[in-house]
Amino acid sequence: MSAEPGAQSHPAEKRLIVLSGPSGVGKSTVVASLRREYPDVWLSVSVTTRRPRPGEEDGVQYHFVSDEEFDELVAQDQLLEWAQFAGNRYGTPRAPVQARLTAGLPVLLEIELQGARQIRETMPEALHVFLAPPSWDELVRRLTGRGTEVEEVVQRRLEVAKVELAAEEEFDTTLVNTSVQDVCDELLALMSAPKV
Numbered sequence: 001m002s003a004e005p006g007a008q009s010h011p012a013e014k015r016l017i018v019l020s021g022p023s024g025v026g027k028s029t030v031v032a033s034l035r036r037e038y039p040d041v042w043l044s045v046s047v048t049t050r051r052p053r054p055g056e057e058d059g060v061q062y063h064f065v066s067d068e069e070f071d072e073l074v075a076q077d078q079l080l081e082w083a084q085f086a087g088n089r090y091g092t093p094r095a096p097v098q099a100r101l102t103a104g105l106p107v108l109l110e111i112e113l114q115g116a117r118q119i120r121e122t123m124p125e126a127l128h129v130f131l132a133p134p135s136w137d138e139l140v141r142r143l144t145g146r147g148t149e150v151e152e153v154v155q156r157r158l159e160v161a162k163v164e165l166a167a168e169e170e171f172d173t174t175l176v177n178t179s180v181q182d183v184c185d186e187l188l189a190l191m192s193a194p195k196v
Contacts, residue, residue: 017126020110020113022139025132026133042107045059047069047079048064049090079091080118081115116128
C-alpha cells in the first residue's frame with residue numbers, strides 16, 4: 001500500500017485500537033508490518049515474565065521482567081491490564097498509553113483475550129479488533145511450525161486458542177489473516193475511520 005507524501009501523519013486521531021486473537025494467528029507480524037509502513041502508529045510495549053525468544057530485545061518486543069518486578073507493577077497499579085497466559089504474565093503499562101491518548105495520538109494495543117476484556121471494562125471507547133486465522137488447521141500449522149516452544153507449551157496454546165476463537169463475537173470487528181498486507185490495510189482503515 002503506497003501513500004501520498006504527507007498522508008502518513010496521524011492516521012488514527014484519538015483512537016485506541018485493541019488487537020487480539022489466538023496465539024499463532026500472526027498479531028505480532030501484522031503489527032510489525034503496519035509500523036514499518038506507518039511508524040507514527042504507536043504500539044504499547046507490554047511487560048512480560050516470559051523469557052525472550054531468539055532475536056527478541058528488551059524494550060522492543062516486550063519489557064522482560066521478573067515475577068517480583070511484575071508483582072510490584074500490579075501492586076502499584078501501574079498496569080492498564082494484565083493477564084496470565086501459557087504460564088507467563090503479560091501487562092500493559094498504564095502511563096505511556098494514557099499520555100498518548102491525552103495528547104490525542106493513536107494507540108495500538110496488541111494483547112491477549114483476558115487483557116482485551118479488562119480494557120473493554122475500563123476503556124469502553126476502544127475499538128476491539130479480532131484477528132482470526134483462515135482455518136483451525138492453519139493455526140495449528142503456524143503454532144507447531146514455530147519450533148520455539150516445547151510440545152507441552154504448544155498443546156497448552158492450542159487449548160487456549162479454542163477458547164479465544166470462541167470469544168470472537170465479543171469484538172467489534174473481525175479481520176481474517178489470509179494476507180498480512182490486506183490485514184494492515186484494513187486495520188489502518190479502521191484506525192482512520194471517524195468515531196461514531
